Amino acid sequence: MLKEHGIDFVVPVTFDRDLAQLSSERFLDKLCNQLRMKSLIVGPDFAMGHKRDGTLETIPLLGEKLGFTFKSVDLLKDRDDPVKSTVIRNLIAEGSVESVSQMLGRNFSATGTVVEGLKRGRTLGFPTANLEIPNGYAAPGDGIYATWAYLESGRYMAATSIGTRPTFTEGGRTIEAYLLDFSDDIYGQTLRLEFVKRLREEEKFDGVDALLAQINKDVQQTRDLLTTDSV
The missing domain is CATH 2.40.30.30 (Riboflavin kinase-like)
Incomplete structure (x- = not known):
């Protein structure tokens, strides 16, 4: 499914204690150096880093420093409901599989x-x-x-x-x-x-x-x- 949408590969990252302690700048620096990240696209309620220190306001500044572009996109909606993993998981648990199909x-x-x-x-x-x-x-x-x-x-x-x-x-x-x-x-x-x-x-x-x-x-x-x- 990912290949059908033009995604070449996925790099899974294990969230552990060491990773949780990284500031947003240190984590983004790793992405730039190890994966050669050129662009970061996130949702409207996104935050990252230790104590969520990376915000929609601070990450663009880090992008200028580290050399990547940044973009925040609006959430996709199904009627009035946002299409989010939490919403989908709740619908699955309820057995509302037709609503899940609509969102997925x-x-x-x-x-x-x-x-x-x-x-x-x-x-x-x-x-x-x-x-x-x-x-x-x-x-x-x-x-x-x-x-x-x-x-x-x-x-x-x-x-x-x-x-x-x-x-x-x-x-x-x-x-x-x-x-x-x-x-x-x-x-x-x-x-x-x-x-x-x-x-x-x-x-x-x-x-x-x-x-x-x-x-x-x-x-x-x-x-x-x-x-x-x-x-």
């Missing part, structure tokens, strides 16, 4: 490894792929979602459940995807789920029959929605 310009996705679960879905006639994502990675809030599932073998429609399976009170939050028209063994494979729409909240049903009736509705709604989405 693409569907939000989560990638992980397919691991063994309790096989509850298999006994109900809806075998699911249990997705294990790395700790600290964002995942949508509890609910049922229409998703696209990506494997090495291709792209598949999937009805995905995130939550604690309250009907069975088995505890433990899981991400389980039922891939439509698919029956291969994919344990250990990398799976990417692309979230298109939140269908409903997670619910506790009175029994298995009521749960199965709702799962069938979820699967059909997913098929109808993604058939339209793929056109």
